[in-house]
Amino acid sequence: MTQLDSTAEAADVTPAAPAVKLGRRRDHSRDPEILDAAIDVLAETGFDGMTIDMVAARAKAGKATIYRRWPSKADLVLDAVACMKAGELDPERLPDTGTLRGDLVAMIRPRSIEEGERKLRIMGGLFGMISSSPELADAAHAALIEPRAAVNRLFLQRAIDRGEVSPDCDVETIAKLTPAMAAFRLLIEKRPVDAEFLLSLIDGVILPAAGIGHGAPPATQAGQARSR
CATH class of the missing domain: 1.10.10.60 (Homeodomain-like)
Structure with missing residues (x-):
């Protein structure tokens, strides 16, 4: 037997590597x-x-x-609320009306009285969780406040890009106004977040804070005034 044959024979009898056992997929x-x-x-x-x-x-x-x-139970609740908010704020369904007010108003979607009451109870349950487990406040903020704040940041950046809003506006603070005040109304005042409330918030707080309305100069005029 040649050395080459011996090598080939040895290769033929080499035991196969054991199959890798994968854990059961969830x-x-x-x-x-x-x-x-x-x-x-x-x-x-x-x-x-x-x-x-x-x-x-x-x-x-x-x-x-x-x-x-x-x-x-807390992990389950936080995930459930986060998924509920994500469904309401689907990026593919976000409006682009050409104005900041138009975008914000277009986000006000009609809800039945039953849906409003149900959401009030859901938020009340979330508040109860935070009360009993204060260490979960940051996670609750991420599930409840941050999704809508992210949408508002997008709307504000669009307004800045088209010159409707000054780039000097406090985007981060303004973006959190709506979700923070809505959460306060739901959790503390125990009142529904209806269209009337949201419109008053948009016209009375958000737009003035962004420098729109109530006699505030447009972004271009504000920039010229600062350069003088």
């Missing part, structure tokens, strides 16, 4: 149903009265399935 296909169930239970019972068992029963899912995905 099935997230039920997540939307579970999150919807969590929102429903939160609206009905509040945070303190809510249990994972209730959510599991509503979603027809195993309790262990929920805990594998969300280690605590």
